[in-house]
Amino acid sequence: MRKPETVAESVSQPVSPSSGQGSDHGITAPLTVPVEPVSEVRRFLLARGNSALADRSFSALMMTCAISIFAIVVLIATELVSQSQLSWSKVGFKFFYKFNVDPTTNLPLFWDPVNGDFYALPFLYGTLVSSLVALLIAVPLAIGVAIFLTEMSPRFLRGPLSFVTELLAAIPSVVYGLWAIFVLVPLLREHVNPVFISIFNNPTSVKLFGWTGLVGDDGLFGGVNLGLGLLASGVILAIMILPIIASLTREVMSAVPHSQREAALALGATRWEMIRIAVLRNARIGIVGSIILGLGRALGETMAVAMVIGNAAEIHRSLLSTGHSMASVIANEFSEATSDMHRSALIEIGLALFLVTILVNGLARLLVWAVTRGTPARVS
Amino acid sequence: MGVGIEVTNLNAWYGANHTLQDINLPIPANHATALIGPSGCGKSTFVRCLNRMHETNPIARVTGSVRIGDMDIYADASPVEIRRRVGMVFQRPNPFPTMSIYDNVASGLKLNGYSNRRALDEIVERSLRNAALWDEVKDDLKKKSGASLSGGQQQRMCIARALAVDPEVLLMDEPASALDPVSTSKIEDLIFQLKTQYTIVIVTHNMQQAARVAEKTGFFLNGRMVEFDSTHKIFTNPSDKRTEDYITGRFG
Ligand SMILES: Nc1ncnc2c1ncn2[C@@H]1O[C@H](COP(=O)(O)OP(=O)(O)O)[C@@H](O)[C@H]1O
Ligand SMILES: [Mg+2]
Numbered sequence: 001m002r003k004p005e006t007v008a009e010s011v012s013q014p015v016s017p018s019s020g021q022g023s024d025h026g027i028t029a030p031l032t033v034p035v036e037p038v039s040e041v042r043r044f045l046l047a048r049g050n051s052a053l054a055d056r057s058f059s060a061l062m063m064t065c066a067i068s069i070f071a072i073v074v075l076i077a078t079e080l081v082s083q084s085q086l087s088w089s090k091v092g093f094k095f096f097y098k099f100n101v102d103p104t105t106n107l108p109l110f111w112d113p114v115n116g117d118f119y120a121l122p123f124l125y126g127t128l129v130s131s132l133v134a135l136l137i138a139v140p141l142a143i144g145v146a147i148f149l150t151e152m153s154p155r156f157l158r159g160p161l162s163f164v165t166e167l168l169a170a171i172p173s174v175v176y177g178l179w180a181i182f183v184l185v186p187l188l189r190e191h192v193n194p195v196f197i198s199i200f201n202n203p204t205s206v207k208l209f210g211w212t213g214l215v216g217d218d219g220l221f222g223g224v225n226l227g228l229g230l231l232a233s234g235v236i237l238a239i240m241i242l243p244i245i246a247s248l249t250r251e252v253m254s255a256v257p258h259s260q261r262e263a264a265l266a267l268g269a270t271r272w273e274m275i276r277i278a279v280l281r282n283a284r285i286g287i288v289g290s291i292i293l294g295l296g297r298a299l300g301e302t303m304a305v306a307m308v309i310g311n312a313a314e315i316h317r318s319l320l321s322t323g324h325s326m327a328s329v330i331a332n333e334f335s336e337a338t339s340d341m342h343r344s345a346l347i348e349i350g351l352a353l354f355l356v357t358i359l360v361n362g363l364a365r366l367l368v369w370a371v372t373r374g375t376p377a378r379v380s
Numbered sequence: 381m382g383v384g385i386e387v388t389n390l391n392a393w394y395g396a397n398h399t400l401q402d403i404n405l406p407i408p409a410n411h412a413t414a415l416i417g418p419s420g421c422g423k424s425t426f427v428r429c430l431n432r433m434h435e436t437n438p439i440a441r442v443t444g445s446v447r448i449g450d451m452d453i454y455a456d457a458s459p460v461e462i463r464r465r466v467g468m469v470f471q472r473p474n475p476f477p478t479m480s481i482y483d484n485v486a487s488g489l490k491l492n493g494y495s496n497r498r499a500l501d502e503i504v505e506r507s508l509r510n511a512a513l514w515d516e517v518k519d520d521l522k523k524k525s526g527a528s529l530s531g532g533q534q535q536r537m538c539i540a541r542a543l544a545v546d547p548e549v550l551l552m553d554e555p556a557s558a559l560d561p562v563s564t565s566k567i568e569d570l571i572f573q574l575k576t577q578y579t580i581v582i583v584t585h586n587m588q589q590a591a592r593v594a595e596k597t598g599f600f601l602n603g604r605m606v607e608f609d610s611t612h613k614i615f616t617n618p619s620d621k622r623t624e625d626y627i628t629g630r631f632g
Contacts, residue, residue: 155438259474263538265436267488267545268464277491281478 076354084348086340087118095348097121111313111324113333118345120352122313126230126323127353130305131298133234133319134241139291141238142245143280149246150253151275162250169243177307180236185308188235189227193320196221213317223318226310231319233309237301241294248293252286252371253279289367296360300353302327326353382579383449383548384409385430390444392425392434399425401603403444407596412571412580414590414611417600418626423583424471426600427551430581431466432459448549464492467542471554473534475526475541481517484526484537488545503544511540512570532563539570543578550574552582556589568593587627591615599623 087095098119099108110119149161199205200214200221209215216222256279264278280287302325310322311332326349337343385407392400400422407413415423428434432453434442446453453462475484483490485504494500504521508514513536517529526537535555542550552571556564571580571593584590590597591611598608599620607620618624 257474259470259472260476262433262436262470263474263476264487264491266431266433266463266468266470267491267541268460269491270460273491277476277487281476284478 073358077351080347080351080354084344084351086344087348088344090341091119095120095345096124096352108315110315111329113337113339113342116339116341118341120326120345120349122315123324123326123329123349124352125315126233126309127299127325127327129230129319129323130233130237130309130325131295133231134237134298135291135295137235137238138242138245138294142242142290142294143249143287145242145246146249146253147275147279149250151271151279162247165243165246167243168239169247173240173301173303174307176236176240177304180232180304180308184236185227185232188232189225193221193225193227193231197225197320218317220317220319223316223321225320226322228308228310229318229320229322230309233305233323233325234319236304236308237298240301240304241297244297245290245294248290248368249283249287252283252290252368255286255371256282283371286368286371289364289369289371292360292364292367296357296364299360300327300357302331306331326350381548381577382410384579385549385581386445386447387430388445388447390426390429390446391442392422392429393441394425394437395439399603400429403605405598405605405608407579407581409579410576411596412575412582412594413596413598414594415581415583415598415600416585416587416590416626419585421600422603423600424553427468427553427581427583430549430551431463431468433463433468435459464488464545465547466549466551467545467547469535469539469542469550469552469555472558473531473538475529475534475537477525477527479526480522481524481526481529481537482521485540485544488541492545504540507540507544508537510543510570510574511536512566513537513540530563532559532566535559535563535567536570539567543574547578549579549581552580554583554585557585564589587615599626601626 091098095118099110099121100117100119101107102109109115109117110122111117145161145165149158149165153161200219201216206216214220260278260282261274264274269277305325306328309325309328311324311328312322313324313329314322316323330346330350330353333342334346337346385405387403387405387407390400390403390405391398403426415426417423425434429442430446430448430453434440436459442454445455448462448466451457453466476487479487482504485507486500489500489503505514505518508517513533516533517524517537526534529537535558539550539552539555556567559567568589571582574580575593582590582594594611596608597611597614599606599614599618599622601622607614607618607623609619613619614623615627618627
């Protein structure tokens with residue numbers, strides 16, 4: 001109350017230097033001097049009234065926007081649930097792990113629209129494996145990029161480099177898919193896979209590590225080298241999630257206070273030791289958050305994966321083999337799904353994907369928010 | 381045991397800002413030396429030149445020589461080696477929040493790969509005792525995070541962390557200015573005890589504090605060292621008019 005009055009006073013009576021400013025201001029000034037609000041500014045502000053209506057309608061509008069987002073989420077969920085009823089009521093939870101056996105070839109049959117087999121395990125497997133491969137490649141790279149950007153890059157490089165990193169995130173995924181078909185897949189087939197094959201499948205590694213099941217013809221790099229497949233999907237996903245993880249990691253790392261770096265350096269830490277104990281350690285929860293966010297993106301990615309994974313509803317240990325993913329089977333088959341059961345099974349896959357990505361993203365956002373909002377999250 | 385420091389023709393810059401100009405100063409071993417002067421006169425910059433922290437700022441530059449014991453720190457050794465011998469305590473306590481009290485104190489040794497558990501336990505206890513914090517934290521050394529302590533306790537923990545690597549010199553840049561009076565007097569008592577074993581350089585805004593803990597005092601003004609003498613002389617009979625103006629409160 002008092003402040004506006006003294007302002008009005010000093011505006012209206014600028015002749016007396018001691019009245020508005022100086023030692024009597026705020027200490028000896030009487031609390032209840034009635035001063036006429038005569039200044040231009042005061043009259044203008046008084047004429048505006050209490051602005052309650054404008055405020056109320058603004059918050060109502062914002063509230064509607066916020067609620068409609070929740071409404072959309074709930075609507076999607078209920079629609080997915082009701083549309084997948086047929087499949088769910090028929091096989092229930094077996095949907096996610098059961099399979100039939102082909103009587104002639106003796107191979108497992110998961111998904112065969114012609115014979116009416118609708119079990120989702122190969123899609124779960126393909127999504128999971130390609131996302132894990134993506135994380136395995138993208139996480140070390142992204143953390144390296146983030147460390148370089150926050151701790152080592154000369155100032156003039158920092159802006160352009162962050163810009164280019166974030167630009168990667170803006171490229172449409174179908175473009176990544178095209179690039180993968182024309183560049184990545186041939187590259188893997190001709191140059192990269194042969195290296196892995198020669199390491200994993202040579203007689204010495206088979207003799208030494210045969211017991212792990214990861215080497216040889218049934219190992220991680222067994223089978224036919226097509227270029228397409230789980231590994232190719234993992235690599236293209238890695239490129240796609242790299243900018244997400246790198247830019248968020250950079251953000252949480254730069255949220256670590258400078259005083260932490262000084263504390264480590266003053267103890268005689270080298271630059272790398274300083275990064276380890278003062279930066280990475282304080283930012284670790286946020287880094288985990290950004291990794292999970294990248295995972296969320298990888299799990300849901302459709303187009304690029306559909307273009308390189310091979311679209312075969314099978315499960316093989318080899319990363320060179322073709323597979324399928326939850327998102328790409330929906331994209332590929334939904335428009336051609338003629339039977340109700342086929343349609344319902346696809347929607348059930350969609351529901352599972354929806355739940356998993358919501359969970360993963362929610363968790364990640366929570367972690368990143370917990371770190372960047374203030375002090376580094378602490379272990380208590 | 382502490383060693384003496386001999387500063388000769390020290391100049392320091394932040395970009396084009398010539399922050400320290402021709403500083404010459406002999407800092408005696410196993411004594412506390414106080415640095416006083418108005419804000420922005422270069423006290424922090426000066427102590428940061430004594431452990432080569434100044435150059436961690438990309439725009440900073442330094443010339444001149446600083447001998448610590450028998451080593452010229454700008455010629456004979458790497459910054460990392462220097463900082464293992466010259467401990468530093470900052471104005472704001474900066475514990476590692478994700479580490480326990482124990483790990484905070486042991487962090488300097490652990491990061492240098494020291495892993496003798498038995499010896500570590502002893503060093504952590506001794507350092508915390510030296511920092512007058514042991515009795516307050518001994519029951520939750522490994523349970524509580526370093527950040528869960530009060531401000532004054534955090535600062536004493538940071539002192540313990542600096543002492544754990546057994547430095548020859550301890551630099552303290554306004555170590556008590558962010559603390560309450562009780563914590564401040566604890567820190568002062570601490571400096572009083574520590575100076576028998578370490579060479580201490582303490583920057584302070586508080587002239588009573590300088591008078592209480594330090595044998596020698598240097599007065600800085602606008603990047604120059606105006607006067608350096610025994611604390612008693614500086615506070616009772618300074619030779620420079622500007623020192624007198626400052627300590628009698630006529631400016632700054
Ligand atoms: N990080 C920095 N970047 C640029 N200039 C700085 C920086 N730190 C200090 N300075 C400048 O150096 C001068 C001395 O600062 P400082 O050593 O912090 O003084 P004091 O500790 O005595 O208050 C000041 O003019 C200040 O503006
Ligand atoms: Mg300072």
